[in-house]
Structures are given as C-alpha cells and as structure tokens.
Amino acid sequence: xxxxKYSQPTILLVHGAWHGAWCWDKLVPELKARGWDVATVDxxxxxxxxxxxxGMYDDARVIREKLAAIPGPVAVVAHSYGGIPATEAAAxxxxxxxxxxxxxxxxxxxxxxxxxxxxxxxVGDTGTLPPxxxxxxxxxxxxxxxxxxxxxxxxxxxxxxSFSEPLTATSWKNVESSYIAxxxxxxxxxxxxxxxxxxxxxTYQLPSGHSAFLSMPDELAETIALAILD
Numbered sequence: 001x002x003x004x005k006y007s008q009p010t011i012l013l014v015h016g017a018w019h020g021a022w023c024w025d026k027l028v029p030e031l032k033a034r035g036w037d038v039a040t041v042d043x044x045x046x047x048x049x050x051x052x053x054x055g056m057y058d059d060a061r062v063i064r065e066k067l068a069a070i071p072g073p074v075a076v077v078a079h080s081y082g083g084i085p086a087t088e089a090a091a092x093x094x095x096x097x098x099x100x101x102x103x104x105x106x107x108x109x110x111x112x113x114x115x116x117x118x119x120x121x122x123v124g125d126t127g128t129l130p131p132x133x134x135x136x137x138x139x140x141x142x143x144x145x146x147x148x149x150x151x152x153x154x155x156x157x158x159x160x161x162s163f164s165e166p167l168t169a170t171s172w173k174n175v176e177s178s179y180i181a182x183x184x185x186x187x188x189x190x191x192x193x194x195x196x197x198x199x200x201x202x203t204y205q206l207p208s209g210h211s212a213f214l215s216m217p218d219e220l221a222e223t224i225a226l227a228i229l230d
Contacts, residue, residue: 009073009097009228010037014063016080016104017113017158018046018131023079023151027213030221039074041066043085045162052128055161056112059085064092073097075228078104080188080210081113081158084167091169099177100227102220103188103210106179106196112166123164128157138187141209142216151214172199178227179203180220185210202230 011031013024021040031038041063044054063085067074075098078086083104090096105113114123122129132138135155140148179197183190187210197203204223206212212220 008036009075010039010070011224011228012063012066012070012074012076013038013040014076014078014082014086015040015043015046016082017162018155019079019151020046020154020156022154023211024213026147026217027220030217031224034221034225036225039066039070043082045159046156047128047159048156052157052159053126053161054159055125056085056088056163056165059162060088063089067093067095070095075100075224077102077224079213080104081162083107084113085162087171088167088169090171090175096171096175098228099172099175100180100224101172101177101196101200102180102212103182103185103193104179104196106172106177106199107167107170109167109170112164114163115166117163121163122160124160125164127160129160129163130157131155139210140214141186142184143209143211143214147214151211176201178230180212180223180227181205182208182210182212184208202227 015023021042028038043059045059074095076086077100079102083101114121177200179200181193183205208215
C-alpha cells in the first residue's frame with residue numbers, strides 16, 4: 001500500500017526496551033519503498049553506559065524533540081515498552097495524527113511498566129537490567145537464526161528507572177490510535193495485548209512473534225500503512 005507524499009504523515013518508529021533504532025533496519029526500506037517518509041529515534045534509557053540514569057520521561061523528551069523537528073503530521077509507531085514514552089510524548093505534540101501500538105504497552109495514566117509486570121521487573125531510580133538471556137525465545141521467535149544473532153549482539157542494558165516512572169498523560173484518548181497485535185508473541189501474550197488493544201479504535205493481527213519488524217517486515221509495512229490509511 002503506497003503513500004501520497006503530499007498528504008500522508010511521516011512515520012516515526014519508536015523502539016522498545018534493550019533495543020535501539022537499529023532494530024528497524026529491515027522495516028524502514030519496506031516503508032520507504034511504499035512511498036513513506038520514515039524517521040527513527042534512539043531512546044536514552046537503553047544504553048551500554050555503566051551509570052545509566054535516563055528514565056521514561058527522558059525517553060518521552062527525546063521523542064517530543066524528534067516530533068518537533070518533523071514538519072507536517074506524524075504517525076508514531078511504538079513497539080513494546082516504547083508505547084509508554086510515545087504515549088507520554090504525544091500528549092505534548094500537536095502534529096501527531098495517529099498512534100500505532102505494535103505489540104506495545106498502551107497504558108492508562110498512572111501506570112508504569114513495573115506495575116503491569118506483576119512484580120516481574122525491579123523498581124527504583126538507579127541501576128540497569130540486562131537483556132533477558134532467553135531473548136531468542138521471548139524476543140525473536142519466528143526470526144531467522146542469522147537475524148536473531150545479529151539483533152542479540154546489539155542489545156544493551158535498560159534503565160530500571162524507565163520501568164518505574166508512571167504515565168502522566170494518555171494521548172491515545174485524544175489522538176486516533178490503532179493496535180497491531182502479534183499472535184505468537186512470547187514476551188507479551190496475545191490475550192494481554194488484546195486487553196490493551198481494546199483502548200484503540202481498531203486492531204490488526206500478524207502471525208508473528210514479538211519482533212515482526214525482523215520476521216515479517218513486508219507484511220508489517222503493509223499493516224502499518226493500512227492502520228494509517230484505513
């Protein structure tokens with residue numbers, strides 16, 4: 001599904017915890033081939049720095065700065081944890097025309113990743129959490145061995161602070177939103193995604209694991225375009 005560059009928004013891709021903008025490397029060419037302008041952002045809460053202090057609010061600030069630098073409307077596509085700072089950032093950005101949650105946390109005001117994890121994640125203002133050692137099963141099921149190894153080499157620690165800081169705004173209540181659920185996701189079970197997706201106007205599903213941008217970038221690009229234009 002192709003875009004009309006003169007009327008359609010730029011797509012801003014927001015990655016999840018432990019990842020970086022590199023995770024979109026297979027998806028970006030698919031979107032651009034369909035005529036979309038695409039931007040990405042690196043969230044400071046995911047960093048190899050030993051003393052990691054950036055939290056969710058820092059991520060939201062970086063997203064907001066990126067949005068301010070993009071002329072015209074923007075459709076924000078956020079993956080996993082990235083849904084939280086994207087929700088926060090979009091509340092202060094007038095040019096966001098749509099939010100698309102890709103197997104992402106679409107939460108209510110006052111919620112944080114930690115209070116949605118059932119105690120599975122640590123809380124606090126300092127320290128980091130290393131990537132899940134079972135990343136092949138949780139992040140990259142359905143991804144080729146080569147691509148899974150490539151991605152795993154690039155994972156970095158995630159600040160605990162980013163899990164603890166709660167949303168202060170729910171932009172999806174004022175901005176049109178869609179949800180792309182990943183049916184075979186081992187990180188966010190489908191039923192959990194569907195519960196959050198009920199907050200969106202429309203839900204789409206892909207037969208993929210958590211990282212559809214690696215396992216089926218072509219199909220994901222089509223679904224993103226559909227979610228924007230539908």
